[in-house]
Amino acid sequence: MGWNRVAIIGAGMTRFGELFDRSMEQMTAEAFTKALADVDKGIDPDRIEALWFGNCMGSLSGNEIPSGAVLANALGLVGKPASRIENGCPTGSDTFRHACMGVASGIYDVVVAVGAEKMCEKPNRKSLLESGRIGNPTFAYSQTATTLFAPQIHRHMEEFGTTKEQMAMVAVKNRYNGSLNPNAHYKTHITVEDVLNSPEVCSPFNLLDCCPQTDGSACVIICKAEIAHEFTDEPIYVAGLGCATDPLYYHEKELLTGFACTGGAAGQAYKMAGITADEIDVAEVHDCFSGVEIMNYEDLGFCNKGMGGQLVQNGETSLQGRIPVNPSGGLMSKGHPIGASGIAQVLELYNQLRERTGERQVKIHNGYGLQHNVGGYYIAVSVVSILTRTL
Amino acid sequence: MGWNRVAIIGAGMTRFGELFDRSMEQMTAEAFTKALADVDKGIDPDRIEALWFGNCMGSLSGNEIPSGAVLANALGLVGKPASRIENGCPTGSDTFRHACMGVASGIYDVVVAVGAEKMCEKPNRKSLLESGRIGNPTFAYSQTATTLFAPQIHRHMEEFGTTKEQMAMVAVKNRYNGSLNPNAHYKTHITVEDVLNSPEVCSPFNLLDCCPQTDGSACVIICKAEIAHEFTDEPIYVAGLGCATDPLYYHEKELLTGFACTGGAAGQAYKMAGITADEIDVAEVHDCFSGVEIMNYEDLGFCNKGMGGQLVQNGETSLQGRIPVNPSGGLMSKGHPIGASGIAQVLELYNQLRERTGERQVKIHNGYGLQHNVGGYYIAVSVVSILTRTL
Numbered sequence: 001m002g003w004n005r006v007a008i009i010g011a012g013m014t015r016f017g018e019l020f021d022r023s024m025e026q027m028t029a030e031a032f033t034k035a036l037a038d039v040d041k042g043i044d045p046d047r048i049e050a051l052w053f054g055n056c057m058g059s060l061s062g063n064e065i066p067s068g069a070v071l072a073n074a075l076g077l078v079g080k081p082a083s084r085i086e087n088g089c090p091t092g093s094d095t096f097r098h099a100c101m102g103v104a105s106g107i108y109d110v111v112v113a114v115g116a117e118k119m120c121e122k123p124n125r126k127s128l129l130e131s132g133r134i135g136n137p138t139f140a141y142s143q144t145a146t147t148l149f150a151p152q153i154h155r156h157m158e159e160f161g162t163t164k165e166q167m168a169m170v171a172v173k174n175r176y177n178g179s180l181n182p183n184a185h186y187k188t189h190i191t192v193e194d195v196l197n198s199p200e201v202c203s204p205f206n207l208l209d210c211c212p213q214t215d216g217s218a219c220v221i222i223c224k225a226e227i228a229h230e231f232t233d234e235p236i237y238v239a240g241l242g243c244a245t246d247p248l249y250y251h252e253k254e255l256l257t258g259f260a261c262t263g264g265a266a267g268q269a270y271k272m273a274g275i276t277a278d279e280i281d282v283a284e285v286h287d288c289f290s291g292v293e294i295m296n297y298e299d300l301g302f303c304n305k306g307m308g309g310q311l312v313q314n315g316e317t318s319l320q321g322r323i324p325v326n327p328s329g330g331l332m333s334k335g336h337p338i339g340a341s342g343i344a345q346v347l348e349l350y351n352q353l354r355e356r357t358g359e360r361q362v363k364i365h366n367g368y369g370l371q372h373n374v375g376g377y378y379i380a381v382s383v384v385s386i387l388t389r390t391l
Numbered sequence: 392m393g394w395n396r397v398a399i400i401g402a403g404m405t406r407f408g409e410l411f412d413r414s415m416e417q418m419t420a421e422a423f424t425k426a427l428a429d430v431d432k433g434i435d436p437d438r439i440e441a442l443w444f445g446n447c448m449g450s451l452s453g454n455e456i457p458s459g460a461v462l463a464n465a466l467g468l469v470g471k472p473a474s475r476i477e478n479g480c481p482t483g484s485d486t487f488r489h490a491c492m493g494v495a496s497g498i499y500d501v502v503v504a505v506g507a508e509k510m511c512e513k514p515n516r517k518s519l520l521e522s523g524r525i526g527n528p529t530f531a532y533s534q535t536a537t538t539l540f541a542p543q544i545h546r547h548m549e550e551f552g553t554t555k556e557q558m559a560m561v562a563v564k565n566r567y568n569g570s571l572n573p574n575a576h577y578k579t580h581i582t583v584e585d586v587l588n589s590p591e592v593c594s595p596f597n598l599l600d601c602c603p604q605t606d607g608s609a610c611v612i613i614c615k616a617e618i619a620h621e622f623t624d625e626p627i628y629v630a631g632l633g634c635a636t637d638p639l640y641y642h643e644k645e646l647l648t649g650f651a652c653t654g655g656a657a658g659q660a661y662k663m664a665g666i667t668a669d670e671i672d673v674a675e676v677h678d679c680f681s682g683v684e685i686m687n688y689e690d691l692g693f694c695n696k697g698m699g700g701q702l703v704q705n706g707e708t709s710l711q712g713r714i715p716v717n718p719s720g721g722l723m724s725k726g727h728p729i730g731a732s733g734i735a736q737v738l739e740l741y742n743q744l745r746e747r748t749g750e751r752q753v754k755i756h757n758g759y760g761l762q763h764n765v766g767g768y769y770i771a772v773s774v775v776s777i778l779t780r781t782l
Contacts, residue, residue, distance in 0.1 A: 003497035003498055004496070004497070067479050067767055067768055069636045069637065069639065069768065070771075073636070079651075079652075080636060081634030081636070081656075081659075082636050083476060083478050083485050083488075084478060086458065087458065087475060088460065100496075101489075101496040101498065104497065105394050105491075105492040105497075106394035106495065107394055107632065107663070243441075243472030243474070244470055244472060248461065260470075261470075265472075268472075376459075378460065380461075381473065
């Protein structure tokens with residue numbers, strides 16, 4: 001037997017931003033009710049058989065342990081199966097992957113994947129990444145997300161001549177796209193000069209090279225492909241799912257100018273979908289820092305290794321380019337509430353492939369979209385999903 | 392399409408106990424290598440395509456964030472997909488459920504479910520349950536696991552005349568069974584008088600009514616049923632999987648003399664397996680406290696509501712009884728390292744159904760075994776799995 005095919009039939013999200021006034025439960029309930037309302041032909045919530053909840057930081061950020069059962073209560077789905085997935089920065093996309101497997105398994109017909117994170121409230125104890133250290137001297141002290149990603153970018157600049165200007169172009173592009181997205185955290189335009197003149201956080205990243213700390217929630221409703229037309233005439237199908245891991249420490253990593261796990265996850269997803277990178281019309285990728293998006297282009301196969309800087313400089317990843325990347329604004333402009341980020345990427349692709357994103361709509365040729373996250377403690381895990389208009 | 396059937400082909404665990412000298416990675420590596428060695432016809436680790444890791448307390452208990460990628464590294468499975476599942480006390484069984492869905496989906500052929508918890512080291516910050524409070528005044532202060540479970544047991548005593556002596560009989564039975572299990576945390580015999588004379592922790596629980604704080608890891612290797620005979624002539628198949636949630640707070644719970652989510656999860660699993668409770672030969676259930684096992688008998692359908700105390704008093708759940716429960720020693724004697732507990736229950740059933748557990752072997756008639764956990768924050772989630780000798 002192969003796998004039972006899976007379709008997306010509705011998607012919803014909160015505005016991403018500083019949502020100090022809203023609890024985890026309130027944010028997820030809003031994303032869920034918007035996803036229900038988004039189902040074209042309507043859906044009785046009783047049809048939903050199981051729930052997956054993506055939350056990364058969990059109890060690290062406060063007094064709440066946002067478990068599956070808490071979410072089942074928040075969404076009015078008490079009684080149904082509910083599980084929490086945690087997988088570092090790809091937590092949201094891995095939650096989507098697990099919801100898809102639940103349907104693909106044949107055990108559930110209609111399920112929900114919801115992710116949420118509250119990032120803006122100050123933790124009442126040690127920070128996420130400080131808590132993540134395992135004792136390796138490289139990482140045990142003064143570790144932040146920038147210091148984790150910076151060495152790879154420097155190596156990329158050294159080996160391939162990638163420039164800070166090219167990185168700034170990623171930031172400018174994504175901020176422009178975000179200005180067209182009402183749910184984005186940052187909506188103002190910036191220039192390459194703005195990025196280059198913003199304060200340095202950790203070389204080579206200036207402040208405007210970094211994604212913000214963001215609160216938010218996103219939700220998608222999925223079902224087995226055979227029944228999708230009960231709910232909408234335009235379901236979007238899941239074509240491929242991939243997840244891969246890397247060695248934890250630099251001295252064990254073979255690729256230092258990118259992330260091998262991204263290539264691994266993408267390879268699995270392309271193989272499952274039976275397509276190559278050339279057939280992707282639009283992608284939402286993990287741009288936690290500008291330079292990371294450039295490396296993702298290469299790791300995902302959108303260009304050859306070392307050519308990522310040129311790709312953005314030539315405008316090929318802009319809304320009107322050959323392979324538009326992060327039309328939603330990406331993590332850098334839309335924001336990065338970890339457990340929600342991957343699911344919000346899926347939501348954007350769902351709407352892009354249905355050609356209903358207004359001013360930021362890209363051209364759809366082959367009908368394929370790709371979603372990608374990479375990170376986790378030690379940048380050692382990546383998840384990639386490929387969506388398609390046709391079964 | 393139905394679901395692709397799943398088989399267990401190997402299982403391994405560490406000794407459960409106080410393992411101060413071993414890291415999470417060391418414990419999981421031992422459980423994994425023992426599971427590999429347990430595969431009758433051998434298995435090349437390269438055949439393993441994906442990994443699920445169960446860990447509940449995670450970063451709450453120290454400086455480590457035990458993510459999927461960390462485990463892929465610990466087990467020598469770098470590159471493969473790896474995800475962490477958290478679902479409160481049923482974390483281990485939900486990890487098994489997700490690994491089964493991964494195979495059932497048709498996406499993976501051979502996968503690993505591994506769980507681990509380090510419970511004995513003192514947390515360097517607030518305790519698990521204190522961190523779990525959400526602000527409800529009932530639970531915000533002085534909450535420990537005993538205070539969460541005690542009210543239900545008192546109500547059960549009040550409504551059905553269940554006695555502290557009957558609860559003590561559960562403790563005595565499970566400690567006896569554990570004395571026959573080399574991997575159990577507690578191996579000494581106790582008497583009903585010992586239990587009744589042990590210090591009161593939280594009425595109606597005395598010290599010997601409570602499971603210990605335990606370190607340990609357990610692992611099972613599963614594959615799609617069609618290829619199971621490549622690995623063993625005696626695979627054990629998965630017949631049913633269930634997971635259900637409850638309201639969080641007492642004032643919303645309808646059942647106060649048991650846990651509705653256990654009945655919900657069991658109902659799903661029985662339906663999927665196409666059997667009733669009468670066909671179960673042996674069960675491993677969530678005996679975090681003696682009285683909880685008594686309520687589980689009822690919620691799982693082994694006897695009518697209110698008759699659980701009689702069931703243990705009549706010896707029907709002893710090794711030689713009609714429906715032996717917790718032949719491994721259960722959480723009370725074997726121990727309860729949360730992320731590992733459910734997987735260790737599956738391991739026990741795997742060996743019981745293969746009739747190779749020596750002195751604690753029960754009689755197998757119909758070839759079905761049932762595994763059960765209940766709990767999580769606010770006792771609002773349960774997971775049940777049913778295993779079978781025949782496809």
